[in-house]
Amino acid sequence: MIESDFFSDPYSNLPKQGKVAWKAPSNIALVKYWGKLAHQIPANPSISFTLDACATTTSMAFGKKEESSDTFSFDLLFEGKPKEDFKPKIQTFFERIDAYVPFLKEYHLVIETSNSFPHSSGIASSASGMAALSLCIMDIEKQMNPDMDEVFFNKKASFLARLGSGSACRSIEGDLIQWGTHKNIPESSNLYGIKYPFEVHPLFKNYHDTILLVHKGQKQVSSTVGHELMHGHPFAENRFQQAHENLDALKAVFASGDVEEFIKIVESEALTLHAMMMTSMPYFILMKPDTLEIINKIWAYRSENHVPICFTLDAGANVHVLYPESVKEKAIQFIQDELVEHCEKGHYICDRIGQGARKIQ
Ligand code: PMV
Numbered sequence: 097m098i099e100s101d102f103f104s105d106p107y108s109n110l111p112k113q114g115k116v117a118w119k120a121p122s123n124i125a126l127v128k129y130w131g132k133l134a135h136q137i138p139a140n141p142s143i144s145f146t147l148d149a150c151a152t153t154t155s156m157a158f159g160k161k162e163e164s165s166d167t168f169s170f171d172l173l174f175e176g177k178p179k180e181d182f183k184p185k186i187q188t189f190f191e192r193i194d195a196y197v198p199f200l201k202e203y204h205l206v207i208e209t210s211n212s213f214p215h216s217s218g219i220a221s222s223a224s225g226m227a228a229l230s231l232c233i234m235d236i237e238k239q240m241n242p243d244m245d246e247v248f249f250n251k252k253a254s255f256l257a258r259l260g261s262g263s264a265c266r267s268i269e270g271d272l273i274q275w276g277t278h279k280n281i282p283e284s285s286n287l288y289g290i291k292y293p294f295e296v297h298p299l300f301k302n303y304h305d306t307i308l309l310v311h312k313g314q315k316q317v318s319s320t321v322g323h324e325l326m327h328g329h330p331f332a333e334n335r336f337q338q339a340h341e342n343l344d345a346l347k348a349v350f351a352s353g354d355v356e357e358f359i360k361i362v363e364s365e366a367l368t369l370h371a372m373m374m375t376s377m378p379y380f381i382l383m384k385p386d387t388l389e390i391i392n393k394i395w396a397y398r399s400e401n402h403v404p405i406c407f408t409l410d411a412g413a414n415v416h417v418l419y420p421e422s423v424k425e426k427a428i429q430f431i432q433d434e435l436v437e438h439c440e441k442g443h444y445i446c447d448r449i450g451q452g453a454r455k456i457q
Contacts, residue, residue, distance in 0.1 A: 117155035117456035120227035131326030140339035141276030148450030154228035226260030227267035254288035270451035297353030325376035386438035
């Protein structure tokens, strides 16, 4: 599909008012997206596990304006209270998606949003937040166009979410989502995420992700700035090429359930992401001493006990500890005994692979 496929059909039957609500999960990338072109087009393809517990719930009440106007009109409540400082981001998002959902300007919207995870946990809410918002908008569009099928609904929701925050396009469906054109992945697209189209061993169907909250404060460098620094980065082209190769390598890994190869690719991806940050100009480091302590303890534990526990990192200091269901008890014991002491206030979140967003009735 191409961009113009997402322009909405002319509409005549605008509902007068209503309310829709969706809960969308976060996701954790295995092959990382880092670097982008104009209009949120990724510089390389990526793949992620959709999460389950870490999610944003958003409702959107819409009422037709008395008179048409060419501006967006909305109130925003975060965890029940007006949140003025979130509004510019949403205004920018609405401007980016205007051409695809022109009906939005016909309404005054009241958006209420909340996260399942603590606000200042250092977990980015932009993926789940933009996904939930996009699904609410698509739900309104579907009321005007009831014949819209689920496949298009999800694709366009992912397409819109991408324009809010790139990785948000991987937070619509579960459980393994690929985004970005790749020559060996049929139907892959830079415009939206797709369900991973190849065989996936049951081992990877119920993976766990325990998120260790190492540093809950604001990041020194935002993802937006980080992506930007990949322009003119001395290693950028090799890095983008490597992401393509890692996606190729993962095909056999997912099919066979080869957890050792999985670990090599996933940990290398995490460290490469941070290596790109450290070799940007200006350079920066988002890991903290405790991030490295945790990584070293995971490596020591894995080699001593032959338990397939590994880590990945987002653009921050928190560590995502990944492990299959079969070693759950051992992994939790190890995390409690050795890793929790490196978490801020001992906080961590037990999450697992999930099946995607759902409508709240
Ligand atoms: O979606 P953004 O612009 O916040 O970028 C997210 C980038 C990473 O989380 C670091 C990697 C990824 O693929 O999710």
